[in-house]
Amino acid sequence: MTTTVLKAARWADVEAGVVRTPAVVVVGDNRIQAVNPEREPDGATVIDLGDVTLLPGLMDMELNLLIGGPGGPEGLPSPMHGVQDDPAYRTLRGAVNARTTLDAGFTTVRNLGLMVKTGGYLLDVALQRAIDQGWHAGPRIYPAGHAVTPYGGHLDPTVFQRLAPGIMPLSVAEGIANGVDEVRACVRYQVRHGAKLIKVSASGGVMSHSTAPGAQQYSDDEFAAIADEAHRAGVRVAAHAVGDSAIRACIRAGIDCIEHGFLATDETIQMMVDHGTFLVSTTYLTEAMAVDRIAPELRKKAEVVFPQAQAMLPKAIAAGVRIACGTDAPAVPHGQNAKELCALVSRGMTPMQALRAATITSAELIQADDELGRLAPGYLADIIAVNGDPSEDIATTLDVRFVMKDGVVHLGIQDGGRDG
Numbered sequence: 001m002t003t004t005v006l007k008a009a010r011w012a013d014v015e016a017g018v019v020r021t022p023a024v025v026v027v028g029d030n031r032i033q034a035v036n037p038e039r040e041p042d043g044a045t046v047i048d049l050g051d052v053t054l055l056p057g058l059m060d061m062e063l064n065l066l067i068g069g070p071g072g073p074e075g076l077p078s079p080m081h082g083v084q085d086d087p088a089y090r091t092l093r094g095a096v097n098a099r100t101t102l103d104a105g106f107t108t109v110r111n112l113g114l115m116v117k118t119g120g121y122l123l124d125v126a127l128q129r130a131i132d133q134g135w136h137a138g139p140r141i142y143p144a145g146h147a148v149t150p151y152g153g154h155l156d157p158t159v160f161q162r163l164a165p166g167i168m169p170l171s172v173a174e175g176i177a178n179g180v181d182e183v184r185a186c187v188r189y190q191v192r193h194g195a196k197l198i199k200v201s202a203s204g205g206v207m208s209h210s211t212a213p214g215a216q217q218y219s220d221d222e223f224a225a226i227a228d229e230a231h232r233a234g235v236r237v238a239a240h241a242v243g244d245s246a247i248r249a250c251i252r253a254g255i256d257c258i259e260h261g262f263l264a265t266d267e268t269i270q271m272m273v274d275h276g277t278f279l280v281s282t283t284y285l286t287e288a289m290a291v292d293r294i295a296p297e298l299r300k301k302a303e304v305v306f307p308q309a310q311a312m313l314p315k316a317i318a319a320g321v322r323i324a325c326g327t328d329a330p331a332v333p334h335g336q337n338a339k340e341l342c343a344l345v346s347r348g349m350t351p352m353q354a355l356r357a358a359t360i361t362s363a364e365l366i367q368a369d370d371e372l373g374r375l376a377p378g379y380l381a382d383i384i385a386v387n388g389d390p391s392e393d394i395a396t397t398l399d400v401r402f403v404m405k406d407g408v409v410h411l412g413i414q415d416g417g418r419d420g
Contacts, residue, residue, distance in 0.1 A: 001028045001029050002028070002029055002045075002407075003026065003027070003028050003033070003041050003043070003044040003045070004026075004027045004028075004044060004045045004046075004047060004407070005024060005025070005026050005027075005040055005041070005044045005045070005046045005047070006023070006024070006025040006027065006047050006049060006054065006383060006404075007022070007023065007024055007046065007047070007048045007049060008022070008023040008048075008049040008050065008051075008052050008053065008054045008385060009021060009022060009023065009050065009051045009052060009053070010022070010023055010052070010053040010054070010389060011023035011025065011035070011053065011054040011055075011375055012053055012054065012055045012056070012352075012355060012375070012390065012391065013375070014055075014056060014352065014355050014356050014359050014360055014373070014374060014375075015360065015374055015376075017350075017352040017353075017356070018352070018391070019053060019389055019390070019391040020036075022036070023035075023036070023053075023054045024036050024037065024040065025054060025375060025383060026040070026041060026044070027381040027383070027404070027407050028407075029381075029407055030380060030381055030406040030407035030408075031378060031379065031380055031381055031407070032375060032376060032377055032378065032379050032380075032381050032383075033377060034377055035375055035376065035377065047409075047412075049385050049401070049402055049413055050413070051387075052385040052386060052387055052388075052401055052402065052413075053385065053386050053388065053389055053390060053396070054375060054383055054384070054385050055105075055355065055359075055375075055383070055384050055385070055386060055390065055397075056359045056372070056373050056374055056375055056379075056382060056383065056384075057105065057106070057107025057108060057359075057372070057382030057383065057384055057403075057404075057405060058104075058105050058106045058107065058325070058337070058338065058341075058358045058359065058384065058397070059106060059107070059108040059109065059324075059325060059358055059359060059362035059363065059366075059372070059373070060101070060106045060108075060109045060110070060139075060325060060326055060327055060329065060337045060340075060358075060362075061109070061110045061112075061257075061280045061324045061325060061326040061362050061365055061366075062110065062112050062238075062259055062280045062282055062326025062327060062328050062329075063101070063109055063110070063111065063112070063326070063327055063328065063329040063330075063334070063337070064111060064112065064113075064114075064115075064328075064329070064330065065094040065097040065098050065101070065109070065111055065124065065127060065138075065141070065334070066090050066091070066093070066094045066097075066111070066114060066116065066123050066124060066127075067090075067115075067116065067330055068097065068329065068330020068333065068334055069093050069094075069096055069097040069100070069330065069334050070093060070096055085116075087116075087118045087119065087121055087123055090116060090118075090123055091123045091126060091127060094123065094124070094127045095127060095130070095136050095138065097329075097330075097334040098127060098131060098136065098137070098138025098139060098141075099136070099137050099138055100334045100335040101138065101139050101329075101334055101335060101337065102137055102138050102139050102403060102405065102410055102411075103335065103400070103403060103410070103411050104334075104335045104336070104337050104338060104400060105337075105338065105384040105386070105397065105400035105403055106139055106337050106338075107139050107140060107382040107384070107403070107405040108139055108140040108142070108362070108363075108366070108368075108372060108382065109139045109140070109141055109142070110141075110142045110143075110144065110197065110238070110326075110366065111124040111127075111128075111141055111142070111143045111144060112144050112147070112197075112199045112238055112259065113143075113144030113145055113146055113147035113148075113155075113175070113190075113195075113198075113199035114144075114145060114146045114147065114174075114175065115146070115147050115149075115155045115156075115157050115160075115175070116157055117157055117168055117170060117174060118146075118174060119174075120171060120173035120174060120189075120193075122143065122145040122146070122190065122193045122194055122195065124141060124143035124144070124145065125143045125145060125193060125194035125195065127141060127143075128141035128142075128143050128194075129194075137410050139405070140382075140405070140406075142196045142197060142366050143194065143195055143196055143197075144190070144195050144196070144197050144198060144199040144238065145175075145189075145190030145191075145193065145194070145195035145198075145199075146173070146174050146175030146186075146190060147175050147199040147200065147201055147240070148175055148177055148183055148186050148187060148190075148198060148199065148200045148201065148226060149175055149176060149177070149200070149201035149217070150176070150177065150178050150201070150217050150218060150222075151176055151178055152210060152211075153201040153204075153210060153211075153217045153218075154201045154203065154204050154205040154208045154210045154211070154217065154240060155175065155199075155201035155205075155208075155240060156170070156175075156176060156201075156208075156210070157170065158170070159208045159209050159210045160207065160208050160209070161209075162209040172185050172186045172189065173186070173189045179222070180221055180222055180225045183218070183222050183225050183226050183229070184225050184226075184229045187226055187229040187230055187233070188229065188233075191230070191233045191235060195235065196235060196366075197230075197235050197236045197237065197238060197366075198226065198230040198235060198236070198237045198238070199237075199238050199239075199240065199259075200218070200223070200226050200237060200238070200239050200240070200250075200255070201217055201218075201239075201240050202216065202217060202218060202223070202239040202240055202241040202246040202247075202249070202250050202255075203215060203216055203217055203240065203241050203242045203243040203245075203246035203247075204217065204242065204243065205240060205242055205260075206242070206298060206301045206302050206305055206306075207294070207298060207331075208298075209295075209297070209298075212243075212301075213242045213243060213262070213263070213301055213304075213305050214242060214243025214244065214245070214246070214263050215243060215246075216243060216245050216246040216249055217246070218249075220249050220252065220253065223249055223250060223252075223253035223255065224253045224254075226253070226255075227253045227254045227255050228254075231254065236256040236257065236365075236366075236367070237255045237256050237257070238255075238256065238257040238258075238259055238280070239255045239257065239258055239259060240259045240260065241258050241259065241260065241261060242260050242261070242262045242263055242305065243263050244263050244264055244265050244268050247261055247263075247264050247268050247272075248268055248271060250277075251268075251271050251272065251275050251277050255277075256277065256278060256365075257277065257278040257279070257280060257324075257365060258272065258277060258278070258279050258280070259280050259282065259326065259328075260280075260281065260282055260309070260328075261279050261281060261312065261316070262286075262305050262306075262308060262309035262312060263305065263308055263309070263312070264312055264316070266315060269312070269315055269316050269319050269321060270319060272316070272319075272321045272322075273319050273320055273321055276322065277321075277322070278322045278323075278324055278361075278364075278365050279316055279321045279322065279323050279324070280323075280324050280325070280326035280365075281309075281313050281316070281323060281326070281344075282326050282327060282328040282331070282340070283309065283310065283313050283340065283343045283344065283347055284327060284332055284339050284340045284342070284343035285327070285328050285331040285332055286305075286306040286307075286309045286310055287306070287310070287343065288332060288339065289302065289306075289331055291303070291306075310347070313344075313347040313348070314347050314348040317344075317347060317348045317349055317353075318348065322361055322364070322365075323344075323349075323357050323361065324357055324358075324361045324362040324364075324365045325340055325341065325344070325354070325357045325358035325361075325362055326340065327339075327340045336398075338397040338398045338400075339398065340358075341354040341355070341357075341358055341394050341397050342354075342394055342395055342397075342398075344357060345394045351390055351391050351392070351393070351394040352391050354394055355390060355391075355394075355397075359372075359373040359374070360373040360374065361373075380406060380407075381404055381405075381406060381407040382404065382405050382406065383402075383404045384400055384402060384403050384404070385400070385401045385402035385413075386399055386400055386401065387399040387401050401413050
């Protein structure tokens with residue numbers, strides 16, 4: 001067993017909600033062996049990181065590595081849903097975005113879910129396999145495959161650019177599913193080809209030429225069929241749900257996680273608490289998205305929805321909803337994921353609560369809280385270092401100086417770290 005000892009001024013005990021000093025973390029192969037042991041192991045490789053704080057690897061529960069990132073016009077983001085990019089080119093771009101995300105200190109992500117034409121190939125599963133096999137550096141990916149959406153729904157790729165009929169035919173394998181039989185077949189296809197969870201388009205959204213943001217897009221029977229099919233296969237379901245009625249329908253159907261939840265009423269927030277439903281609020285995008293550069297009709301939706309979303313989240317925090325961290329990158333540029341933590345604090349979380357959302361609660365959401373999300377013996381050695389004390393200033397998470405994932409160092413202080 002290869003043994004490494006990490007030393008630093010401080011470490012974040014996220015479970016207890018405190019930053020402790022000093023930090024001595026013993027890593028054996030890919031797991032943490034001890035934290036501040038009485039005696040350091042003989043013959044270990046020692047990495048002294050100095051005046052930094054060690055944290056568990058951060059997690060982003062809502063992003064899409066296959067869109068955004070490099071490859072667009074100079075000074076502009078790449079086409080999010082452009083029809084020019086073939087699946088191979090998209091996957092190569094996803095590999096770049098994966099490395100950018102890892103260097104930002106995010107060692108585990110959910111890719112939720114594909115909304116591009118691929119011919120049925122699950123590009124996020126392919127990227128996950130390449131990273132897992134060590135071919136490329138990137139975060140641990142929980143892929144959803146293609147988002148399950150009705151024809152004309154928010155995650156139907158043809159509605160982002162308002163394509164004419166017949167321009168981009170899409171199959172059930174690519175996520176377009178109408179009716180109970182088709183949604184069951186669509187879920188089965190994604191799981192068969194490697195999806196670790198299911199993403200469903202439950203309501204309209206802001207950035208598509210689809211229905212109103214609050215409009216429920218699947219019937220209660222279809223939601224129930226999606227949840228049943230996924231749960232019997234042992235995977236969870238995440239729902240893009242902006243509208244209140246859609247959120248309620250998802251909770252009733254047993255869907256595990258609400259993405260966004262922007263228009264949830266007080267009663268629906270309490271319903272999430274009562275059912276233990278997770279919320280990934282993606283709150284930073286409501287203040288950071290360049291709405292001045294989108295179509296006028298989409299801008300009008302954003303001007304109505306985003307202020308309500310910003311008012312909803314403090315209520316959800318106060319009520320005790322299980323909130324996990326997610327950015328909806330590239331709505332927030334890849335690599336700037338930690339700005340979501342700053343936004344969570346601005347909405348009412350303490351810095352340690354925000355860190356918990358990006359570690360322990362996110363690990364619970366992906367059912368990996370027995371090996372991810374903590375600096376503790378037996379847990380996977382996903383460890384990052386930030387320049388400062390995040391319990392006093394959450395913005396220190398934008399200044400990542402060291403990244404270890406699965407016991408392998410991917411970014412070191414000798415490399416200059418990463419200045420957010």
